[in-house]
Amino acid sequence: xxxxxxxxxxxxxxxxxxxxxxxxxxxxxxxxxxxxxxxxxxxxxxxxxxxxxxxxxxxxxxxxxxxxxxxxxxxxxxxxxxxxxxxxxxxxxxxxxxxxxxxxxxxxxxxxxxxxxxxxxxxxxxxxxxxxxxxxxxxxxxxxxxxxxxxxxxxxxxxxxxxxxxxxxxxxxxxxxxxxxxxxxxxxxxxxxxxxxxxxxxxxxxxxxxxxxxxxxxxxxxxxxxxxxxxxxxxxxxxxxxxxxxxxxxxxxxxxxxxxxxxxxxxxxxxxxxxxxxxxxxxxxxxxxxxxxxxxxxxxxxxxxxxxxxxxxxxxxxxxxxxxxxxxxxxxxxxxxxxxxxxxxxxxxxxxxxxxxxxxxxxxxxxxxxxxxxxxxxxxxxxxxxxxxxxxxxxxxxxxxxxxxxxxxxxxxxxxxxxxxxxxxxxxxxxxxxxxxxxxxxxxxxxxxxxxxxxxxxxxxxxxxxxxxxxxxxxxxxxxxxxxxxxxxxxxxxxxxxxxxxxxxxxxxxxxxxxxxxxxxxxxxxxxxxxxxxxxxxxxxxxxxxxxxxxxxxxxxxxxxxxxxxxxxxxxxxxxxxxxxxxxxxxxxxxxxxxxxxxxx
Amino acid sequence: xxxxxxxxxxxxxxxxxxxxxxxxxxxxxxxxxxxxxxxxxxxxxxxxxxxxxxxxxxxxxxxxxxxxxxxxxxxxxxxxxxxxxxxxxxxxxxxxxxxxxxxxxxxxxxxxxxxxxxxxxxxxxxxxxxxxxxxxxxxxxxxxxxxxxxxxxxxxxxxxxxxxxxxxxxxxxxxxxxxxxxxxxxxxxxxxxxxxx
Ligand code: SF4
Ligand code: SF4
Numbered sequence: 001x002x003x004x005x006x007x008x009x010x011x012x013x014x015x016x017x018x019x020x021x022x023x024x025x026x027x028x029x030x031x032x033x034x035x036x037x038x039x040x041x042x043x044x045x046x047x048x049x050x051x052x053x054x055x056x057x058x059x060x061x062x063x064x065x066x067x068x069x070x071x072x073x074x075x076x077x078x079x080x081x082x083x084x085x086x087x088x089x090x091x092x093x094x095x096x097x098x099x100x101x102x103x104x105x106x107x108x109x110x111x112x113x114x115x116x117x118x119x120x121x122x123x124x125x126x127x128x129x130x131x132x133x134x135x136x137x138x139x140x141x142x143x144x145x146x147x148x149x150x151x152x153x154x155x156x157x158x159x160x161x162x163x164x165x166x167x168x169x170x171x172x173x174x175x176x177x178x179x180x181x182x183x184x185x186x187x188x189x190x191x192x193x194x195x196x197x198x199x200x201x202x203x204x205x206x207x208x209x210x211x212x213x214x215x216x217x218x219x220x221x222x223x224x225x226x227x228x229x230x231x232x233x234x235x236x237x238x239x240x241x242x243x244x245x246x247x248x249x250x251x252x253x254x255x256x257x258x259x260x261x262x263x264x265x266x267x268x269x270x271x272x273x274x275x276x277x278x279x280x281x282x283x284x285x286x287x288x289x290x291x292x293x294x295x296x297x298x299x300x301x302x303x304x305x306x307x308x309x310x311x312x313x314x315x316x317x318x319x320x321x322x323x324x325x326x327x328x329x330x331x332x333x334x335x336x337x338x339x340x341x342x343x344x345x346x347x348x349x350x351x352x353x354x355x356x357x358x359x360x361x362x363x364x365x366x367x368x369x370x371x372x373x374x375x376x377x378x379x380x381x382x383x384x385x386x387x388x389x390x391x392x393x394x395x396x397x398x399x400x401x402x403x404x405x406x407x408x409x410x411x412x413x414x415x416x417x418x419x420x421x422x423x424x425x426x427x428x429x430x431x432x433x434x435x436x437x438x439x440x441x442x443x444x445x446x447x448x449x450x451x452x453x454x455x456x457x458x459x460x461x462x463x464x465x466x467x468x469x470x471x472x473x474x475x476x477x478x479x480x481x482x483x484x485x486x487x488x489x490x491x492x493x494x495x496x497x498x499x500x501x502x503x504x505x506x507x508x509x510x511x512x513x514x515x516x517x518x519x520x521x522x523x524x525x526x527x528x529x530x531x532x533x534x535x536x537x538x539x540x541x542x543x544x545x546x547x548x549x550x551x552x553x554x555x556x557x558x559x560x561x562x563x564x565x566x567x568x569x570x571x572x573x574x575x576x577x578x579x580x581x582x583x584x585x586x587x588x589x590x591x592x593x594x595x596x597x598x599x600x601x
Numbered sequence: 602x603x604x605x606x607x608x609x610x611x612x613x614x615x616x617x618x619x620x621x622x623x624x625x626x627x628x629x630x631x632x633x634x635x636x637x638x639x640x641x642x643x644x645x646x647x648x649x650x651x652x653x654x655x656x657x658x659x660x661x662x663x664x665x666x667x668x669x670x671x672x673x674x675x676x677x678x679x680x681x682x683x684x685x686x687x688x689x690x691x692x693x694x695x696x697x698x699x700x701x702x703x704x705x706x707x708x709x710x711x712x713x714x715x716x717x718x719x720x721x722x723x724x725x726x727x728x729x730x731x732x733x734x735x736x737x738x739x740x741x742x743x744x745x746x747x748x749x750x751x752x753x754x755x756x757x758x759x760x761x762x763x764x765x766x767x768x769x770x771x772x773x774x775x776x777x778x779x780x781x782x783x784x785x786x787x788x789x790x791x792x793x794x795x796x797x798x
Binding site: 355 | 606616617618625626629630632633637638639640641642643644645649650651652653664665666667669670682683685686688689705706707708709710711712714715716717721722725747
């Protein structure tokens, strides 16, 4: 297959992985990275192995193992996931690989769906693992097969940094043919390489340092860095990633001619930087998030005593936070080079608009669970929570903390250990529990916390796009597999109070939570009910509900429940239920006047 | 100031679940089959759960996917408040095609915020833009399914896009579930009629 197709950046990356003849792919879902594995897993014909792993560390180790056996492997995650996988990453740099291994990490400038904005390129500098950074979805696809080759040539993994606008941008993409598989899969014993005891690590560290210069030289001429010198101009731009594309558009709009160095590799192309600095008087470095290139350029300039002024984040011309766009680049360039910025000012808009935060879906079982939890534990209780759809419960006052994946249980323990006397009930999703919640629960039980742990088992990893997890009995490719039973798992870790309940049954949920609250020690309640979106996809339909306007007193109590299907008619002063209703029936219990009922067929 | 770096820059604003991504996909695929360069950016993750959503499509453009402030040629607004929220992306005198039937956010139904009068939004927008506003929900219902609201709106904006109508229709045929082709084509036609000059 070749030709031109319109696709999402992550789908293009998936295509690049196929074109690069991959053998093993692993990953953990996280926006904006998830569609890469989703796309590969849904392919009808596939000549590689693919899995969703339980967390990024595990995923990284699976890919490393495959590579030791000579396979080409890919592991995908989002930026915060790399923190989880940082442990194997740092040693993998020493150990190196055999089959090409690409670590795809998607950064999220502006925290569109993340808890921080960290920059993966820092891990590249930290670990001394080379990093490639595309500036368009097309380049993202084209870079992957090259990344395999680079990895194999230097026997080191290669980091591939994407950002939200690459991963979730769409573009016309020119496809290339799929390469033939070449490598032989065979694990060869070589303890000096594969066993990182101190004696071997001490040898590998100098080795890692010794190949840096060769890698830099190779990347310098690789074509991923582009230098164009404008003889007439004394100003220059150094930019990378999507910011390079914004910078180009900004220059065209401002009508400026400047020398331009687009950087796509780390280590950065030092010779090109030197050439640019030699030809310019002022240079602005444009990169999203951290000043990785800016700092290095300053070191280079100092070492060779260039007089060029280097602008960027240090002087505040460009922000160190948030996502870039053409406007930010135009402003930065204009200020740096002392020219007038653009004249296009948006039309005045001073109307006060209602905020529209994302909300849990109509019929989401989490809403019922949270409602009962608040009723039983009281609004003053402490509710540590975690990462997933249920974080949206912040609007219901049921999410008091969210640190990182799996932290809700350990944070709850910490609050208890500190001597907090109020009841503590923490919530964690099914996938998050498998990710790193298990360790935290084991710790809480072993160290005798007195907390309630509510596992919100909606039978999927909903927030990132409904990926399967070990609780579902399905693999990434939807093949049946063992279904890990939460209750037995928790019991095996020593929990003595473990109960499963259907959160659509509010009375039963209330009863269980009352007993869990009274229990001294760690009580575990598993609220099990499929996410309404996956249920609807499987064809499950319930009768919708309605408001009997004769019985409705207009008290607005049901509106506080926060279901997007419940509205208020300002004219009649009555509540009503719209077509979004999924028929969960949770709101009947809310109405004290019994005005909510099933639509009669 | 619209840009000549792009043939047509379109902002699609709406609420998660209204099918904004589908509209941008249909336009994008149609443009590619016309041999154009296309760039598009969409809102993912958190905002999908009924939150505010904005997508960009740049037709005949080989630059980045984000449209610079105040320079889009047109806007397709699936919801009135969302039109107002992202209108700063559109160039003065740009075309704004808007569904004037509101979706109240939970902040409004629960009484924390108030929802402005949609007619007032139209009046404000008309000062600086060419506005076509109509009740797309009613048309979608007329087509046979209110979920075709996005395709009604696509039909309405199609009169302004540099893509032939037949190409868009062909893409709809290929991209909606087979059972819903007729309803969607009817929705497209009803929408197109609202803006045919
Ligand atoms: S996607 Fe599923 S889990 Fe997430 S809010 Fe909607 S119903 Fe709840
Ligand atoms: S039954 Fe009530 S709570 Fe459930 S989806 Fe319908 S309106 Fe919302």
